[in-house]
Structures are given as structure tokens and as C-alpha cells.
Amino acid sequence: MNITCGTDIIEVERIKKAIEKLGDKFLNEVYTKNEIEYCESKNIKKYEHYAARFAAKEAIFKAISPTLNNKYDLTWLDMEIFNNEQGRPYVTLNKEKINMTVEIDISLSHIKDYAIANCIVKI
Ligand SMILES: CC(C)(COP(=O)(O)OP(=O)(O)OC[C@H]1O[C@@H](n2cnc3c(N)ncnc32)[C@H](O)[C@@H]1OP(=O)(O)O)[C@@H](O)C(=O)NCCC(=O)NCCS
Secondary structure, three states: OOEEEEEEEEEHHHHHHHHHHHOHHHHHHHOOHHHHHHHHOOHHHHHHHHHHHHHHHHHHHHHHHHHHHHHHOOOHHHEEEEEOOOOOEEEEEOOOOOOOOOEEEEEEEEOOOEEEEEEEEEO
């Protein structure tokens, strides 16, 4: 068993600019349909939620890359952030590509200017 952690912080403005400049090209490369639906439902605060998911995926990459990245050549869309009924975020990985058990716990926070994510991974 291997336990690793990952963290990432990002400026919300950076994600906002990428979305405004690149539009669907950026969105569809980084976010799943479900993630886009979730963020768009947040209206004026949507860029905070997009930034939080970007940070989450970076944090997960950091945590899993020692074990998984070289093996599976992961992309942004191989991980998906959902929220349970209480709003708590959780992650699913692309099981068609990653055929081993990976447990991930993630925590997100965001304010007007910054979003941050932390995760713990057990492989
Ligand atoms: C849910 C809550 C923790 C969110 O905190 P916040 O400061 O408003 O917002 P943050 O930016 O820090 O966090 C937002 C993220 O928290 C996460 N979140 C939401 N509900 C959550 C929950 N029940 N458990 C864990 N994480 C949660 C989500 O990932 C959310 O981001 P997302 O919508 O983009 O996925 C807060 O609204 C709350 O209910 N706090 C209760 C505090 C309390 O009862 N304190 C007294 C006892 S200690």
C-alpha cells in the first residue's frame, strides 16, 4: 500500500482568462460534461468552481503521478470531480484506463481570487 498527498493553488483569474480566450476547446479538454454543468449552475461564481476543479486535478496528478502517470498516460478527463448530497467533493477515475484500486479523498476551497485543493491517495 502506498499513501501520497497532493496540493495545488490557482488564481481564479487565470482560469477565467483561459475560458474566455479558448472557450469550449479549453473546457472540453480539462472538464467533463458533468463538471461543466456543475460549474455553470453556479452562475456568477462559476470561475471559482472551475478553478477549484482545475486545482483538484493538479493536486491529484501530483499525488498519483509517482505510481500511475507513467503507467497510464493520464489526461485531465481521466478524473472527474463530483459532489455528494451534502456538497462534499469526491473523485472518480477512468476505470477503463486505470485497472487498479485507487482511493482518493479530496477537499476544495475557493474565494474570489484563489482556489485550493488538497488530496490524499491510497494505492
Ligand atoms: C460546506 C462549507 C464547509 C463550505 O465552506 P465555505 O467556506 O462556504 O466554502 P469553501 O470555498 O471553503 O468550500 C467550498 C467547497 O467545499 C466543499 N464542500 C461543500 N460542502 C461540503 C461538505 N459537506 N463537506 C466537505 N466539503 C464540502 C465543496 O467542494 C465546495 O466547492 P465546490 O462547490 O466547488 O465543489 C460551509 O458552507 C459549511 O457548511 N460550514 C459549516 C461550518 C460549521 O457548521 N461549523 C460549526 C461546526 S465546526
